[in-house]
Amino acid sequence: MCSVRSFVTDDLFxxxxxxxxLLTETYNLPFYLRYLANWPEYxxxxxxxxxxxxxxxxxxxxxxxxxxxxxxxxxxxxxxxLLL
Numbered sequence: 001m002c003s004v005r006s007f008v009t010d011d012l013f014x015x016x017x018x019x020x021x022l023l024t025e026t027y028n029l030p031f032y033l034r035y036l037a038n039w040p041e042y043x044x045x046x047x048x049x050x051x052x053x054x055x056x057x058x059x060x061x062x063x064x065x066x067x068x069x070x071x072x073x074x075x076x077x078x079x080x081x082l083l084l
Contacts, residue, residue: 002054007036007043014053015045018074 012032019026035058036043042059054074 002046002048004044004046006040007045007056009033009036011045011053011056015056018053018055 012029044057044059045053046055046057048054052074
């Protein structure tokens with residue numbers, strides 16, 4: 001079981017293991033901070049019951065927001081097909 005909640009700045013220190021997938025493009029810290037500051041409602045984090053970050057997602061925001069959708073699951077979560 002996992003929980004989905006709004007992404008907070010502390011999550012930036014806990015999601016590095018999610019970005020180890022070769023297909024996930026990792027942006028620099030200012031990108032994530034700018035996105036979080038301007039469009040927090042479009043930035044979500046998924047947590048395991050033990051508090052570990054299982055993934056995060058960004059959605060296209062209103063006009064002016066980066067037009068991308070990101071879904072970055074933890075590789076072990078993807079293997080379990082929990083996101084399908």
